[in-house]
Amino acid sequence: MTETRSAREQILETAARLFYQYGYRAVGVDTIIAESGVAKMTLYRHFPAKDDLIVAYLERSGAAFWNWLETLIKDEPDARKQLELIYEAVANRAVNAACLGCTFMAAALEFPEFDHRAHAVALEYKKSVLARLTELSRQAGAKNPEALGGGLMLLMDGAWSAARMFGPGSHADKVSDAAKTLIAAAIDQTPTRPR
Amino acid sequence: MTETRSAREQILETAARLFYQYGYRAVGVDTIIAESGVAKMTLYRHFPAKDDLIVAYLERSGAAFWNWLETLIKDEPDARKQLELIYEAVANRAVNAACLGCTFMAAALEFPEFDHRAHAVALEYKKSVLARLTELSRQAGAKNPEALGGGLMLLMDGAWSAARMFGPGSHADKVSDAAKTLIAAAIDQTPTRPR
DNA sequence: TCGGCGGTAGACAGGTCTGTCTACATCTCT
DNA sequence: AGAGATGTAGACAGACCTGTCTACCGCCGA
Numbered sequence: 310m311t312e313t314r315s316a317r318e319q320i321l322e323t324a325a326r327l328f329y330q331y332g333y334r335a336v337g338v339d340t341i342i343a344e345s346g347v348a349k350m351t352l353y354r355h356f357p358a359k360d361d362l363i364v365a366y367l368e369r370s371g372a373a374f375w376n377w378l379e380t381l382i383k384d385e386p387d388a389r390k391q392l393e394l395i396y397e398a399v400a401n402r403a404v405n406a407a408c409l410g411c412t413f414m415a416a417a418l419e420f421p422e423f424d425h426r427a428h429a430v431a432l433e434y435k436k437s438v439l440a441r442l443t444e445l446s447r448q449a450g451a452k453n454p455e456a457l458g459g460g461l462m463l464l465m466d467g468a469w470s471a472a473r474m475f476g477p478g479s480h481a482d483k484v485s486d487a488a489k490t491l492i493a494a495a496i497d498q499t500p501t502r503p504r
Numbered sequence: 505m506t507e508t509r510s511a512r513e514q515i516l517e518t519a520a521r522l523f524y525q526y527g528y529r530a531v532g533v534d535t536i537i538a539e540s541g542v543a544k545m546t547l548y549r550h551f552p553a554k555d556d557l558i559v560a561y562l563e564r565s566g567a568a569f570w571n572w573l574e575t576l577i578k579d580e581p582d583a584r585k586q587l588e589l590i591y592e593a594v595a596n597r598a599v600n601a602a603c604l605g606c607t608f609m610a611a612a613l614e615f616p617e618f619d620h621r622a623h624a625v626a627l628e629y630k631k632s633v634l635a636r637l638t639e640l641s642r643q644a645g646a647k648n649p650e651a652l653g654g655g656l657m658l659l660m661d662g663a664w665s666a667a668r669m670f671g672p673g674s675h676a677d678k679v680s681d682a683a684k685t686l687i688a689a690a691i692d693q694t695p696t697r698p699r
Numbered sequence: 700t701c702g703g704c705g706g707t708a709g710a711c712a713g714g715t716c717t718g719t720c721t722a723c724a725t726c727t728c729t
Numbered sequence: 730a731g732a733g734a735t736g737t738a739g740a741c742a743g744a745c746c747t748g749t750c751t752a753c754c755g756c757c758g759a
Contacts, residue, residue: 316736332614334529337716348737353718409616417669418610419527435669459675460682466665467658474612474630480654487655487686494685511706532746543707548748 317355319345324366329412333363333419333427360426363416367430370412374434378441388448389492392461395445396488403468403481410473414466438462450496457495464488512550514540519561524607528558528614528622555621558611562625565607569629573636583643584687587656590640591683598663598676605668609661633657645691652690659683 323345327336338359342349356362381398382391402408413431420427442465443458451457464484471481518540522531533554537544551557576593577586597603608626615622637660638653646652659679666676 331616335614338718339716349718349739350720351736354735357718359717410613414665414669415613418605418613419530421526421604421668423671432669439675455675456678456681459678460659460685462675463659463662463666463679463682464655465662467660467662470609470661470665471658473616474609474627476618480634480650480657483651483654484658486651487658490655490689491682491685494689533748534746544709544748545750546706549705552748554747 316347316351320347320352320355320362321366321369324362325369328363328366329409329415332415363427364430367413367416367427367434371430371434374438388445389450389496392442392445392449392492393485393489396461396464396485399465399468399488400482400485403472403484404477404479406477408469408472408477411466411469414469415473435462438465446492446495449492451492452495457491460491460495461488464491511542511546515542515547515550515557516561516564519557520564523558523561524604524610527610558622559625562608562611562622562629566625566629583640584645584691587637587640587644587687588680588684591656591659591680594660594663594683595677595680598667598679599672599674601672603664603667603672606661606664609664610668630657633660641687641690644687646687647690652686655686655690656683659686 320341324336324341327341327344338349338352341362342352345352352362356365377398378395382394385391385394413434416427416431417435422428423432439458439462442461443454446457446461447454449457464487468481468484471479475481515536519531519536522536522539533544533547536557537547540547547557551560572593573590577589580586580589608629611622611626612630617623618627634653634657637656638649641652641656642649644652659682663676663679666674670676
């Protein structure tokens with residue numbers, strides 16, 4: 310328990326839980342120290358400043374999200390069905406009590422300056438999600454993939470917002486049907502054509 | 505100019521600008537004092553604690569939002585067109601550089617506890633927006649007004665999120681077409697094609 | 700003329716936060 | 730065995746934050 314790797318992991322796991330639940334500014338280094346059971350110097354050796362810890366946490370969260378999403382769709386060859394799968398999963402996730410919204414959105418809100426590292430990492434992540442949705446929209450045969458990808462992105466972020474604001478049982482459960490409507494309207498205008 | 509009412513107004517206006525731009529925790533009472541040009545005791549006479557100022561600011565913002573929205577649609581008798589008007593206006597607003605997202609969402613994020621007054625006020629506001637959208641959906645003849653209202657709400661919050669995260673020129677401009685697609689699909693079988 | 704009142708200016712107390720520093724323990728590799 | 734990296738415990742500095750308090754100032758009405 311005193312070895313390097315597990316100390317770092319312990320810090321990151323504790324920070325993840327606290328940052329996600331209470332926010333970045335609200336959680337002090339001392340709290341992370343106390344709850345993770347490591348010494349202050351150990352934390353500051355691994356993460357020279359609190360911002361470094363925040364950035365490391367965000368990158369870790371991003372990796373976890375991508376793993377979640379790509380695992381979801383890896384056995385489904387059809388792009389349209391991949392999109393629908395994603396939004397069913399988003400709906401399920403967003404109405405769960407464990408979902409407290411999107412931690413990247415929280416980072417962008419708490420650190421509004423675009424040149425702040427946390428904002429920059431969050432923005433990069435959101436851009437990549439938008440790009441992936443747009444790519445899937447293109448593969449699914451949308452006439453205007455940017456329009457569909459953008460609309461789907463709005464729905465997803467709306468769902469995370471609803472989860473944070475309303476808690477479980479919010480209108481975030483509507484995200485799957487709404488996404489299917491957007492997808493259908495973007496693709497089905499012309500008869501389904503094998504690509 | 506040193507009378508009570510204008511001092512209070514001056515404080516609220518300054519607080520609005522600073523809270524909206526930098527966040528609630530990031531802006532200290534001392535900064536509001538300095539920028540509004542009033543004395544500390546004057547602020548604390550009008551608002552016994554910082555939380556009281558935050559709540560007063562949120563209520564003021566809510567009133568401004570409702571004034572904006574109801575003015576938008578007051579000359580349009582048709583509920584469906586009212587919804588479309590709203591989402592055109594949301595799209596315009598969200599891509600403007602002055603739009604820094606939704607201040608109520610920021611409040612809910614910075615004060616995650618549901619019993620915190622700021623979170624409670626923000627939640628009440630969001631509930632009333634959802635109710636209004638659902639009511640308009642019903643008046644517009646949606647088969648499932650809760651579903652359409654919920655979907656539209658997701659889009660709107662997605663647009664505010666995009667504005668904060670990406671800045672002007674985000675995919676928030678897609679919110680109008682996406683809303684029209686949802687509306688059309690919820691009301692009739694043959695949607696009017698979004699442009 | 701003078702007392703009271705709304706406001707100003709700013710010192711101050713007490714708390715919290717980030718980040719540093721000292722002193723010491725333990726583990727690994729050579 | 731010994732060096733160096735890694736860990737713990739906790740005091741400490743310095744900044745900042747909220748909220749209180751005192752001293753003062755200028756205006757207006759009696």
